[in-house]
Each structure stands twice: as C-alpha cells, then as structure tokens.
Amino acid sequence: MRAEDAGPVLSLEDIHFSYGGQPVLEAVSLRLERGMFLGLIGPNGSGKTTLLKIALGLLRPQQGTVRWFGRPLVRPGQFGARIAYVPQLSQAYVRPFPITVRELVLAGRVPRRGLLRPLNRADRDAVDRALAAVGMEDRAEARLSDLSGGQQQRAFIARALAADAEVLLLDEPMAGIDAAAQERFYDLLARLQRETGRTVMMVSHDLAAITGRVTHLACLNRRLICQGPVTDVAGDPQALSRTFGDLRLIAHSHGEAS
Amino acid sequence: MDGLLQAAASLPGPLGLDFMQRAYLAGLVAGVAAPVIGTFLVLRRLSLLADGLGHAAFAGVAGALLLGANPVLGALAAAVLGSLGIERLRSAGRAPGDAAVAIYASLGLGAGLVLARLAGAGNIDLFGYLFGSLVTVRPGDAALLAAMGALVVAGVAAFYKELLALVVDEETALASGLPVAWLNRGLAVLAAVTVVVAMRVVGVLLVAALMVLPVTAALQVARGLGRTLLYAAAFSTASVLAGLTLAYYLDVPAGAMIVVTCAAAWALVSAAAGRRAS
Ligand SMILES: Nc1ncnc2c1ncn2[C@@H]1O[C@H](COP(=O)(O)OP(=O)(O)O)[C@@H](O)[C@H]1O
Ligand SMILES: [Mg+2]
Numbered sequence: 020m021r022a023e024d025a026g027p028v029l030s031l032e033d034i035h036f037s038y039g040g041q042p043v044l045e046a047v048s049l050r051l052e053r054g055m056f057l058g059l060i061g062p063n064g065s066g067k068t069t070l071l072k073i074a075l076g077l078l079r080p081q082q083g084t085v086r087w088f089g090r091p092l093v094r095p096g097q098f099g100a101r102i103a104y105v106p107q108l109s110q111a112y113v114r115p116f117p118i119t120v121r122e123l124v125l126a127g128r129v130p131r132r133g134l135l136r137p138l139n140r141a142d143r144d145a146v147d148r149a150l151a152a153v154g155m156e157d158r159a160e161a162r163l164s165d166l167s168g169g170q171q172q173r174a175f176i177a178r179a180l181a182a183d184a185e186v187l188l189l190d191e192p193m194a195g196i197d198a199a200a201q202e203r204f205y206d207l208l209a210r211l212q213r214e215t216g217r218t219v220m221m222v223s224h225d226l227a228a229i230t231g232r233v234t235h236l237a238c239l240n241r242r243l244i245c246q247g248p249v250t251d252v253a254g255d256p257q258a259l260s261r262t263f264g265d266l267r268l269i270a271h272s273h274g275e276a277s
Numbered sequence: 278m279d280g281l282l283q284a285a286a287s288l289p290g291p292l293g294l295d296f297m298q299r300a301y302l303a304g305l306v307a308g309v310a311a312p313v314i315g316t317f318l319v320l321r322r323l324s325l326l327a328d329g330l331g332h333a334a335f336a337g338v339a340g341a342l343l344l345g346a347n348p349v350l351g352a353l354a355a356a357v358l359g360s361l362g363i364e365r366l367r368s369a370g371r372a373p374g375d376a377a378v379a380i381y382a383s384l385g386l387g388a389g390l391v392l393a394r395l396a397g398a399g400n401i402d403l404f405g406y407l408f409g410s411l412v413t414v415r416p417g418d419a420a421l422l423a424a425m426g427a428l429v430v431a432g433v434a435a436f437y438k439e440l441l442a443l444v445v446d447e448e449t450a451l452a453s454g455l456p457v458a459w460l461n462r463g464l465a466v467l468a469a470v471t472v473v474v475a476m477r478v479v480g481v482l483l484v485a486a487l488m489v490l491p492v493t494a495a496l497q498v499a500r501g502l503g504r505t506l507l508y509a510a511a512f513s514t515a516s517v518l519a520g521l522t523l524a525y526y527l528d529v530p531a532g533a534m535i536v537v538t539c540a541a542a543w544a545l546v547s548a549a550a551g552r553r554a555s
Pocket of ligand 1 (some may be wrong): 043061066069
C-alpha cells in the first residue's frame, strides 16, 4: 500500500459544470473511500454521466478540483490502469463492426502494458477470466455488431474487469442485461469489493435495484442532495424525493424490491 | 541480382517489361498499405479523409512543380500538413470529421489548380496525378514508394494493440492513459503517406477507392480486426494485380481499371456474403 492511499480514493471538490447553457452540476462535492461500493443515483439528465466524465478528466469542470489517491487530476488517463471505466452505452454497435468480444476485452489489458510491449499469457488468461465472469465465453469470437445490446454491455463490463484495476467506475452497466446476469454481476462486484478491497462507484437511475447491493449511496440532481451509508440514505424519504421529484413513485418501486 | 533481372526480362507478357515490373511493385505496395490504413479510417468513420488528403496532395504536387521540387515529396508534405490540420479540427471539436475533411479537400483541389496554372499547366502531366500514372513509375520512385509502404505497415504493426483499443472506443482509451492524441496524429501521418503512395497508382481523384472499397468488402466477411486487415489487403492486392494486367491488355488507364476491379471485388464479396447470410 502506498502512503497516499490513506485518504479517499477519489474526492470531487465543489464541482461546477455546464455544457454551455444551463448549469448541469452545481457545487458537487463527493468522496469515494477505499473499499466502498458507492451507488450514484439520480433521474435521467441529473448529471451522473457528466460527473463520471469529470472524475475521469474527460470533461473539465469550470470550477472545482478532482483528486485521485490524494493527487490532483491534471489530465485524463493520468492514473492509467489503476482505474477502469465502463461507459454508458448510449448507442449499440449496429453497423458492421468487426471487433470481436475477445478483442474488446483484450483492449482492457492494453493500458497495463507499455508501448511496444506485446500482450502476454497473463493478459490472455485475464481475458478468459473476465469473459467467464460475465458469462460470455461462448460468444468470445462473435463480432460486437452481431450481439444484442445486453450482450454488448456484458462485453464492455468484461473489458473493465480484465483491467484488474483498483477502482471501477461503471455508468449504468446493467442497462439491457437480463435479471439473472444482473444478479450474477452484482454478486461478482460485491465479491471484488469485499474480498479484494476494490473500490466501486456505480451510476444508476434505478434506486430499487441498487439499494440492496451497495454500501453507500449518493443522490445527484444537479446538486449533490445527500450521501452516506446506504441504510441512512435509503431511509430518508425527504432526500429521495428531492432527488427524484416524486416521492410516491420511489417509495413504490423501493417497496417492490425489498 | 543480374540473373534475377534477366529471368524477369524473359517473363511473358507485361511481366517481362521493366516499366510494368515497377508498376506491379508500386501497385502491390499501395495495394497493401491503402487498405491497412483504410481499415482504421473506415472504422472511425473517417472514410472521406482519404479523399480530402488526395486533394491536399494534389496541391502539394502543383506546389512542388512550381518550385521545381520532387512532386512526390511535395505531395507528401501537403498531405501530412492537411492530415494533421484535419485531425486538429476534428479532435478540438471545432468541426465534425466530415466537415473538416471537406474544408481541406476543396482547398486542396482549388489551390492545386491555381498552383498548377502558375507552374505552367501545359508542361506537366496533370492528368497523371489526377488519375494515376503507374506505368511512368521510375526506378527511384519505386524505391521511395516501397519505403513509404513499409513505413505504413511497420507503424501499424508496432502500435497494433493501442490502435485496437483506440478503434474500440476512443474515450475509454483516453481515460485509461493511452496516448490517444499521439496515436491520432500518427494515424493521420500514416494516412497521408498512404494517400501519396496510392495517388501514384490511382490518382488523387480515385485514392479513396483503394483505401475504402477493399475494407468495406472485408467488413462483410471478416471477424476481428486482424482478419479485417488481412482480407482487405488480400482483396486490394488481387484487384490491383488484375486491374493492372487488364489495363495492359485492353490499353486503358491503369488507375481507372484498378478502381473498376476493386469495385468488382467488392460486388463479388457482397454477393457471396449475402448468399451466405440468407
Ligand atoms: N454533450 C452534451 N452537450 C450538451 N448537453 C449535454 C451533453 N451531454 C449531456 N448534456 C446535458 O446535460 C445534462 C446531464 O446529462 P447526463 O450527465 O448525461 O445525465 P445522466 O447521466 O444523469 O442521465 C442533461 O440535461 C443533458 O441533456
Ligand atoms: Mg447517463
């Protein structure tokens, strides 16, 4: 363990952001501690994806700082393979796209090897393990454009798993995935977090699905409405209604899940 | 070496003629390099880039003729500058990829025609640069083209795993610390080099055919990036060899004939893929 690792893995401090018009994020401060499984929830358009991209350095906030492992983030990719990312799949690969599932997952290993260093046996083994973890071994040689949206999503999850990173940032990774596969993936994340001390931050707009799984919750709707241990936040109807607007809807769907 | 040349000289048909041997060599170099870079352009939806760089290269040829410099080097300089300029516009988000290409393409052709006129258009073979002039490849040119082709293939081979990650999804590649900006610039430079090689074979107006058609054919049947590159190169070299040979016997322009055989190969592969799928 490095000395710097005593503090939070990620801290976002007073983040303000707009794409040019209306502010999308205002005064957002968020801490991701080592070993947390944090669910970032909020309705569509609340700025979850934007906040993740700011955390990764893909977008630059107009105000505020991003720190990883205690150090300020100055450029995307600064911490290399220590952080793995599953982007929100807004658009499936429909055109003929020749990349196979195996190649996609192998791409997750590339940042671990230097330029001009070939991928090796360990990388291939990690790819096999990641494919098995998402149940895609038998589709490994299929082209991405020959898969359903849910299968593509699983392949992208496998790419992040193959990277073997300390921190996983996942943007709505369960979209389009069937219930059984979701269950298995949640179990896998919980195991990674509990047994190997990985830190996980998962974005979701589905409070009901995520509540029983995460250790902590943060509610975002342009501003950070609340954050804390899952039991505190999920038991705070006021915070939830300020996040999602309609309290009854939330109470209903929450009740369904539990 | 002499023995080899003598043996070659006794070959039947076009293979026995040394200008045709150089044409075949240049054609093969372009036939491999063009679809290799073309694959990355197509997968990144930058197919039009080939077209735009061809036009920029044309301005370079005209500029070099005006200054009395080597036209191939002039084309290379203009294509590299154009390519980096387009990449800059695209990555800064100041123009969508296709608009950035259109800006440079029209500028290239316009400036090229102006420069050619100033250089004394009557004296130079404009037609050859617009539509290719394989049969006028001189020994020095052949060596230069071969070196440029080797550079393209070696560049892609050296950074293959990074290019794979880039082609899959640029944003995640960037977030994971890959040198995305340098990879993009490198690809842009290699694309410019490729365009100059292909310009000699099919001319600036048809460069895109050699870089895009074999790739679209390969995409219908190939699984995986490696195989896409391989199939595209195979379709393209076969088309170049067939086109060049047909052009010799039919006495038609080689570049144009090669584009026709490329299109025929694409149609054949499409039909076969369609049959297999149904
Ligand atoms: N590239 C963009 N340009 C302009 N506005 C954007 C862009 N991306 C997202 N937005 C806007 O920013 C807001 C937040 O978007 P986003 O972060 O994607 O929300 P979420 O992930 O919570 O659904 C939305 O109102 C959306 O319309
Ligand atoms: Mg989102």
